Amino acid sequence: MIRLFYNLLYPLGLLLFLPGQISKLLRRGNYQHKIGQRFGLYDRDVRSRLAARRCTWIHAVSVGEVAIALKLSAKLKVLDPEFFCALTTTTTTGFAFATREATNEMEVLYSPLDFWPIMRRAYAVIRPVRVVLVEAEVWPNLAAEARGRGLPLALVNARLSPRSERRFRRFLFLVAPTFRCLDLVCVQEPEDIERWTALGVPRERIHYVGSIKYDPAETRVNPDLPLQVLRSFGIDGDRPILFGGSTHAGEEEVLGEIFQRLRADFPAFTLIVAPRHVERVGEIRTRLTRLGLSVSLRSEAETARISPPDCILLDSTGELQNWYAVATIVFVGKSLTARGGQNPVEPILAGKPVLFGPHMENFSALAQALVANEAAIQIHDPNSLREKIAWLLRDREAALRLVANAQAILARHSGATARTATLVMKPRTTSRPPR
Numbered sequence: 422m423i424r425l426f427y428n429l430l431y432p433l434g435l436l437l438f439l440p441g442q443i444s445k446l447l448r449r450g451n452y453q454h455k456i457g458q459r460f461g462l463y464d465r466d467v468r469s470r471l472a473a474r475r476c477t478w479i480h481a482v483s484v485g486e487v488a489i490a491l492k493l494s495a496k497l498k499v500l501d502p503e504f505f506c507a508l509t510t511t512t513t514t515g516f517a518f519a520t521r522e523a524t525n526e527m528e529v530l531y532s533p534l535d536f537w538p539i540m541r542r543a544y545a546v547i548r549p550v551r552v553v554l555v556e557a558e559v560w561p562n563l564a565a566e567a568r569g570r571g572l573p574l575a576l577v578n579a580r581l582s583p584r585s586e587r588r589f590r591r592f593l594f595l596v597a598p599t600f601r602c603l604d605l606v607c608v609q610e611p612e613d614i615e616r617w618t619a620l621g622v623p624r625e626r627i628h629y630v631g632s633i634k635y636d637p638a639e640t641r642v643n644p645d646l647p648l649q650v651l652r653s654f655g656i657d658g659d660r661p662i663l664f665g666g667s668t669h670a671g672e673e674e675v676l677g678e679i680f681q682r683l684r685a686d687f688p689a690f691t692l693i694v695a696p697r698h699v700e701r702v703g704e705i706r707t708r709l710t711r712l713g714l715s716v717s718l719r720s721e722a723e724t725a726r727i728s729p730p731d732c733i734l735l736d737s738t739g740e741l742q743n744w745y746a747v748a749t750i751v752f753v754g755k756s757l758t759a760r761g762g763q764n765p766v767e768p769i770l771a772g773k774p775v776l777f778g779p780h781m782e783n784f785s786a787l788a789q790a791l792v793a794n795e796a797a798i799q800i801h802d803p804n805s806l807r808e809k810i811a812w813l814l815r816d817r818e819a820a821l822r823l824v825a826n827a828q829a830i831l832a833r834h835s836g837a838t839a840r841t842a843t844l845v846m847k848p849r850t851t852s853r854p855p856r
Contacts, residue, residue, distance in 0.1 A: 459532070479506050491522055554576045578609060579617065636836065667697040
């Protein structure tokens with residue numbers, strides 16, 4: 422009955438949210454590319470490729486989730502040499518990244534809208550033998566169709582922020598039927614087991630495996646391209662670099678002001694900013710220029726210039742992990758002027774000391790562990806951020822201790838990708854006939 426109401430109200434909800442979604446698509450560009458796939462419509466070539474193979478359907482929202490899906494797919498391929506997957510993603514940036522990184526064992530598609538007739542068409546074309554959802558994407562029709570067809574449905578690297586948990590608990594009668602469709606939930610921390618159980622997932626289907634995202638054995642950093650770009654700008658590898666990763670509105674100006682104040686003591690200082698949303702680079706460039714900084718875009722690396730810029734704005738996607746390798750100090754965005762925080766793991770795995778603001782709600786357990794073990798620095802305002810950056814620039818030993826402590830924390834997640842892959846490929850033990 423709940424799903425019936427969901428499908429009756431879905432078109433209305435789509436119309437209500439359509440203006441905002443269209444605005445977002447226009448800002449991010451490439452909105453017309455393969456738009457039919459969002460409605461479960463696929464061309465003949467896609468249909469023929471999918472029809473020729475036994476397929477695992479892996480769904481990931483955007484770039485971060487796609488990176489997890491790629492790591493997991495590599496392990497699944499080791500366990501099953503015939504492995505082939507349809508990798509669906511929601512955002513244009515996620516699609517571009519997935520397309521660039523995909524192997525021959527993948528068909529990259531846009532995820533279909535979670536409306537019953539659209540989802541049925543998508544299942545009919547993809548014809549998966551199992552469905553794997555990454556982090557938090559458990560949609561009612563997607564889950565119910567898997568259950569109705571008797572397909573194993575797994576949620577891997579399961580993420581449940583405190584805010585999401587409170588919202589789900591408030592509407593438990595609505596969400597519990599969807600969560601009960603899950604055959605496997607792979608959680609990142611032991612305490613997550615009880616949280617997912619409270620949302621309706623049977624306890625025996627939940628497994629603590631650690632985080633794929635934090636699995637150090639599966640992460641490779643290649644600084645070659647960033648170093649080449651820096652050389653194009655006339656910046657050598659010995660300059661200290663303050664790096665703002667996945668920043669949100671307001672944080673770029675804070676970093677710019679800190680940079681201005683510190684470069685009197687550190688004249689070779691360089692600022693690199695990777696905004697969370699690339700479409701903001703024009704606005705950010707204007708604001709930083711008003712502070713008196715010379716600003717270049719990463720895409721302008723081949724353009725002739727007289728002197729190196731003070732700041733480089735990354736207007737590319739899918740390169741962030743490798744860019745951390747050239748940083749000296751990393752500030753993790755969405756933690757000072759916005760709430761939620763971004764992932765601090767990639768700079769840690771790249772061997773860089775990490776600072777973040779007071780708002781790390783989306784990574785609260787990891788952030789607390791890092792701070793408690795002197796493995797990262799949490800600041801509370803721009804002044805304390807400036808003080809800690811200056812301290813780390815002066816005290817190299819302190820920076821190295823932070824990195825060593827942080828990497829010890831992440832070592833707890835070593836092997837998470839392999840453990841997850843094994844559980845995904847394991848035959849289902851529960852007997853649950855199709856409905």
